[in-house]
Structure formats: structure tokens, C-alpha cells
Amino acid sequence: MLLKDNKDFNFILQLIKTSKFEEAKNKLLSLEILCNNDFTFYDLLAQIFDKLNLKEDAINYYEKSLSLNNNFYQSKFNLAVLYYGLKNFTKAEELFFQIIDINSSDFRSYYNLGVIKYEQKKFIESIDLLKKSISLNKNFFMAYHQLGMVYEALKDFNQAIICYQKSIALDKEGFSLSLNNLGNIYLDIKDYERALFFFNSALKLQGDKSSIYFNIGLVNFQLNRMSEALVFFEKAVELDNKNLKFSTTLLGSSHFLEHNVLYYKKYSKIFRDNILKYSSSEILQFRYSRKNPLRIGILSRGLRKYPTGYFLLDLINNLYKEKSLELYAFYDFDYEDEYTMQIKKNFYSWDDVSSLTDLELINLIRNKGINILIDMQGHTYANRLQIFANKPAPIQVSWAAYLASTGIPEIDYIIGDPVVTPDNHKNIYEEKIYQLPNIWCPLSTSDINQIYLKQKSTSQDIVFGCFNNVKKINDNLISTWSKILLNLPRSKIYIKSDEFKNNKFKEYFENKFCKFGVLKNQLILEEQSSREKLLECYNNIDIALDTFPYSGGTTNLELSFMCVPLVTMSGDTFLSRCGASVNKNLNMTELIAYSFDEYVEIATNLAKDPKKLNFIKLELLKNSRKSNLFNIKAFSKDFAAAMHDMWTVFLNQNSNNNK
Numbered sequence: 001m002l003l004k005d006n007k008d009f010n011f012i013l014q015l016i017k018t019s020k021f022e023e024a025k026n027k028l029l030s031l032e033i034l035c036n037n038d039f040t041f042y043d044l045l046a047q048i049f050d051k052l053n054l055k056e057d058a059i060n061y062y063e064k065s066l067s068l069n070n071n072f073y074q075s076k077f078n079l080a081v082l083y084y085g086l087k088n089f090t091k092a093e094e095l096f097f098q099i100i101d102i103n104s105s106d107f108r109s110y111y112n113l114g115v116i117k118y119e120q121k122k123f124i125e126s127i128d129l130l131k132k133s134i135s136l137n138k139n140f141f142m143a144y145h146q147l148g149m150v151y152e153a154l155k156d157f158n159q160a161i162i163c164y165q166k167s168i169a170l171d172k173e174g175f176s177l178s179l180n181n182l183g184n185i186y187l188d189i190k191d192y193e194r195a196l197f198f199f200n201s202a203l204k205l206q207g208d209k210s211s212i213y214f215n216i217g218l219v220n221f222q223l224n225r226m227s228e229a230l231v232f233f234e235k236a237v238e239l240d241n242k243n244l245k246f247s248t249t250l251l252g253s254s255h256f257l258e259h260n261v262l263y264y265k266k267y268s269k270i271f272r273d274n275i276l277k278y279s280s281s282e283i284l285q286f287r288y289s290r291k292n293p294l295r296i297g298i299l300s301r302g303l304r305k306y307p308t309g310y311f312l313l314d315l316i317n318n319l320y321k322e323k324s325l326e327l328y329a330f331y332d333f334d335y336e337d338e339y340t341m342q343i344k345k346n347f348y349s350w351d352d353v354s355s356l357t358d359l360e361l362i363n364l365i366r367n368k369g370i371n372i373l374i375d376m377q378g379h380t381y382a383n384r385l386q387i388f389a390n391k392p393a394p395i396q397v398s399w400a401a402y403l404a405s406t407g408i409p410e411i412d413y414i415i416g417d418p419v420v421t422p423d424n425h426k427n428i429y430e431e432k433i434y435q436l437p438n439i440w441c442p443l444s445t446s447d448i449n450q451i452y453l454k455q456k457s458t459s460q461d462i463v464f465g466c467f468n469n470v471k472k473i474n475d476n477l478i479s480t481w482s483k484i485l486l487n488l489p490r491s492k493i494y495i496k497s498d499e500f501k502n503n504k505f506k507e508y509f510e511n512k513f514c515k516f517g518v519l520k521n522q523l524i525l526e527e528q529s530s531r532e533k534l535l536e537c538y539n540n541i542d543i544a545l546d547t548f549p550y551s552g553g554t555t556n557l558e559l560s561f562m563c564v565p566l567v568t569m570s571g572d573t574f575l576s577r578c579g580a581s582v583n584k585n586l587n588m589t590e591l592i593a594y595s596f597d598e599y600v601e602i603a604t605n606l607a608k609d610p611k612k613l614n615f616i617k618l619e620l621l622k623n624s625r626k627s628n629l630f631n632i633k634a635f636s637k638d639f640a641a642a643m644h645d646m647w648t649v650f651l652n653q654n655s656n657n658n659k
């Protein structure tokens with residue numbers, strides 16, 4: 001019997017129309033014996049299982065449909081789309097090409113193949129396939145939209161704008177996709193007013209609003225309006241909590257404001273609850289060895305001239321000499337520089353993984369037999385935290401790049417030190433705290449030893465300075481710094497940021513100080529410069545002012561290398577205690593404040609006391625570069641010991657496991 005001839009057919013369609021998928025599934029299953037030769041029956045059953053997020057069952061029923069009629073377009077197309085959604089691009093491509101073999105004018109399959117090639121970053125192939133789709137249907141606005149996305153990825157903004165405008169002209173229903181992406185282009189080129197115009201225009205049209213809210217959040221983030229940014233990120237997550245980009249961006253951005261543990265845990269749970277978990281049949285079995293050398297994997301986008309690279313440059317060289325460890329790099333970025341070349345030669349194995357799907361990356365790590373996998377990304381841009389939820393390695397560690405909990409219970413440890421991760425902070429973290437004895441991470445110095453160090457003579461014209469990410473400089477901090485500057489009318493503050501290339505932003509930032517009474521001539525706002533030039537600029541600073549609640553990490557280590565005293569404030573999170581850890585290791589605990597008032601008092605009094613300031617500078621000259629902050633050899637031994645300690649704990653807990 002054909003399903004459409006069954007008396008219950010219209011009733012089943014009504015159940016589906018009203019989203020009563022569970023009832024529809026049960027009703028269809030009761031008819032399977034009657035309809036077991038009807039390929040349309042199995043296609044409809046597969047669609048319902050797909051709606052119920054039972055993907056493996058959906059695949060099985062699509063395959064049953066195709067076993068009865070291998071040329072049935074709907075099942076083949078739907079199955080291809082399902083595989084695409086599961087990031088199984090190989091099977092999706094195979095099916096779309098089968099459809100094209102049957103019907104060479106199927107513009108939708110060419111379009112979907114173009115989307116897959118875009119996802120794989122094979123942009124030239126994507127362009128060819130999308131142009132083929134357009135040649136078959138010149139009114140298919142989605143193909144123009146996707147073509148715009150490819151050109152946007154290639155930074156060919158002129159071509160992207162042309163494609164988006166064509167898509168908008170053809171889109172008779174008035175969807176918001178291309179307007180939203182036009183806003184993205186202007187966001188990328190830092191034309192924030194025009195970006196907001198297109199985003200707000202998109203909000204008035206049909207379509208998913210979550211991406212638009214997210215992008216408005218990004219504009220506010222770029223303009224240092226952190227509270228507003230979080231409001232829009234929250235709206236995006238509320239509308240689409242399955243989009244990991246929304247929740248991970250919200251989590252990463254939340255650190256720029258006062259930390260709320262419950263807030264952070266709420267969105268951490270949303271993030272991890274929506275990570276795709278692969279079945280055991282899709283993932284290779286563990287292949288790790290229980291004996292030395294331990295295979296240590298590092299997953300990072302930063303194995304280059306980047307803060308992660310500044311940490312690892314000398315450390316990897318030292319760890320390479322540790323016979324009990326083998327280092328495996330999983331480099332998640334498509335660009336290499338001179339730092340990459342230096343770091344790369346000290347890894348036992350190096351894999352470029354930026355083009356791999358999550359499943360491919362998980363299986364690569366399993367195949368390499370990694371004992372301990374270290375994440376050096378956390379909730380930063382384009383992270384791969386979702387692979388950690390699938391446990392590609394027996395032990396997983398968060399270290400150095402993201403100084404907060406990932407919220408992923410499958411990550412076993414976060415590496416800190418006694419100051420940044422004290423024992424009484426355990427409740428903040430999903431991971432177990434592993435404390436290194438001195439500092440959570442050192443700074444490599446072989447690349448900056450040649451930087452000229454000159455002590456600025458102390459006078460009444462004190463220059464304070466902060467070269468941290470300007471997004472860390474929030475309104476509370478500006479208010480606090482303004483009090484210091486008003487206490488010392490001849491003082492200045494020196495801030496460097498790439499954002500100051502934008503004159504509108506620079507003026508906007510100046511006015512934040514001026515509203516507290518600070519004069520413009522007390523502000524030295526410079527564009528960012530090369531790292532070498534930036535380090536030399538520390539010679540022009542008397543006292544560095546740390547940001548709060550998002551303290552400097554790499555920046556605080558660099559200014560300490562340049563022997564600049566740091567006034568910092570200690571808070572209740574890893575990120576708000578980095579400066580305190582740096583000063584503890586320098587024996588400069590008198591420069592650690594525990595309130596804004598104390599912060600102002602310490603900075604003001606130090607600036608007013610040239611004798612004390614000169615003494616501190618001399619102490620830094622004598623001791624800073626000999627401290628734990630730059631002692632790579634000692635840190636290497638501590639780090640290697642930590643890896644073996646973690647592995648020993650694992651073996652003891654899994655003593656009955658004969659792998």
C-alpha cells in the first residue's frame with residue numbers, strides 16, 4: 001500500500017503541520033508493515049526523525065527510501081542536507097553529485113556544493129559551483145548571497161557588496177540575510193555607523209534575528225560599550241541557543257565587566273549543552289601508551305607572532321629536550337610567520353588542522369595517541385572547544401590563552417598558580433585547578449633580549465601607561481584613572497591601541513576622560529606599533545596602570561621585562577589576579593590594591609614620592625629579569641612535572657583499564 005492511499009494520511013500530515021512529531025512518528029511506525037514498499041513512506045518517516053533530532057534513525061530511513069527508489073530526488077537531497085548539517089561533507093558531496101548526474105540542471109545541488117566548499121575554505125571551487133547555480137537560475141537570490149559570503153571571506157569586499165546588493169534586489173520576500181552581511185562588511189572595515197544602519201535595516205525584515213542581534217553586539221563591543229554588547233549577545237543566545245558562536249562570544253566578552261559566577265555558569269551550560277556529541281561508532285578508539293614518553297598535544301591558533309607564541313617560543317625549545325615528553329602541535333590557523341618556523345622545529349609532530357572538521361580533528365588526535373591534550377584557545381575567536389567535549393584525549397587541560405573556566409567538564413584541569421587560582425576559588429571552575437609553584441606561564445625572552453632598556457628619569461611630570469587591549473579599559477577604570485590624573489595635574493597617561501587609527505573612536509575615547517575633568521593634553525593616545533617598538537615605548541613610562549577586572553597577561557609580563565613598576569588590583573578571578581601574581585613574583589606586593597580607592601592611593605603616592613619610585617625601578621633593574629617570570633628552564637621542569645603528575649593520577653584512577 002502507498003501511504004497516500006491510507007485513510008490516516010491526511011491525519012498524519014495535520015500532526016506534522018502542528019509540530020506533533022512524536023505522535024506522527026508513532027502513527028507512521030504503526031503503518032510500516034502496510035507501507036514497507038513505499039519509498040515516500042520512509043522519506044516522510046526520516047523527515048520526522050530528523051525533526052526529533054534522531055539523526056541516525058533519520059539516516060537509516062532515508063537509506064531505506066533510496067533502497068526502494070535510488071533516484072528519488074527528495075530523499076537523496078534531504079539525506080545530503082542532513083549529512084551537511086552533521087559536517088559529514090564527504091557523504092553530502094557524494095549525494096549532491098549523484099543528484100546532478102540524474103539532473104544536470106539542479107541548481108540547488110550546485111548551490112549546496114558551493115556552500116560545502118565554502119565551509120571547507122575551498123573558496124575558488126565554491127565560486128565556480130555558485131556561479132554554475134546562478135547560470136541555471138538567475139533569480140536564485142540565495143546563490144548570490146552565498147557568493148557574497150565567499151568574496152567576503154576572501155576580503156574582496158567590492159565583489160561581496162555587488163553580490164549582496166543583487167541578492168537584496170532579487171529577494172522579493174524581504175529576508176534580512178544580505179542586509180545583515182552588508183553590515184558585517186562595514187563592521188570589518190570599522191565603519192560602525194554604516195554597519196549599524198544595515199543591521200537595523202535588517203531587523204525590520206523577515207528572517208532570523210539572532211545573527212543581527214549578535215552583530216549589533218559586536219559593534220557595541222568594538223565601541224567599548226560592553227554592557228550594551230552583552231545585552232545583544234544575550235538576545236542572540238535567547239533566540240538561538242544552539243549557535244555555539246553566540247554563547248562562546250558572550251562568555252569571552254563577559255570578562256570585560258565585573259564577574260558574576262552564576263551568570264557565567266548559566267551561559268557555560270547553554271554552550272556545553274548544545275555541543276554536538278559524536279557516537280562511539282564515528283570516533284576512533286583511544287590509542288595512547290601508558291609508558292613514557294608522554295605525548296602532549298597543543299591545540300592553538302596562536303603558534304605565531306601572537307601572545308601564545310611569545311609564551312611558547314623558548315618553552316617549547318626547552319620541553320623538546322625533555323626526553324620523557326613528545327610534543328604534538330595541532331595548529332588551527334592558516335598563516336605561518338617567522339615565529340611559527342621557530343616554534344615548529346621543536347615539535348615532534350606538526351599538523352595544520354584549520355581546514356579539518358571537528359570529527360576529523362578528534363580522530364586525528366585519537367590516531368596520534370595523545371596522552372594529554374592542551375587547549376590554548378578557550379572562549380576566544382574561532383575556538384574548537386566542542387572537540388574537547390568529545391574527549392579526544394584521556395587527559396585534557398586548559399592553559400595560558402584563556403584564563404577562566406571553559407565550562408567544559410571533559411576538560412580535566414586548568415593550570416594556574418597560588419595567586420591566580422587559590423584553593424578557595426575551586427567553585428568557580430568546572431575544571432580541577434592545577435597550581436604550578438610560581439607563575440601560571442612565563443614569557444620567552446630570546447626574541448626581545450636586544451630591546452634597548454633606558455630608565456626614564458623621575459620628575460613631577462609623571463607618565464602613567466597602559467598598553468593593554470583598549471577594550472579592557474571600561475568606564476569604572478577611566479573614572480579611577482581620572483582621579484589619579486586629577487590628583488597630579490602635571491601627569492599624563494599613555495595608551496596605545498590600533499583603534500586610535502579611527503579618529504571618531506579616538507575622540508569618543510578622549511571624551512570619556514574629559515567628562516571627569518581630565519585635560520586632553522594629559523592623554524597620549526597612540527596607534528599600535530610593532531612589538532619591538534611597543535616594548536621600547538615602555539622606556540617613556542614611569543608607572544604602569546593595570547586594567548580591572550580584566551588584568552593584563554602578556555602585557556604585564558612584557559612591562560616587567562622592561563622594568564616598569566605595575567600598580568594592579570587583585571580581584572576574585574584568574575583574569576583579575578594576573579597582575580597580582582606578576583607583582584608577587586617580583587616581590588612588589590606593596591603595589592597590589594584590593595579596592596579602587598586603594599588603587600588610586602598607591603598610584604598617587606608612588607608618583608608623589610620620587611625617591612621610592614627610583615628605588616623600585618632600581619630593584620626591578622636588578623631582579624626583574626632573573627625572576628620566575630622569565631626563568632624558562634625552571635618553568636619547563638615544573639611544567640613537565642605537572643604533565644607526569646596528571647598522567648599518574650589518571651593511571652591510578654584507571655588501574656583496571658588494560659589499554
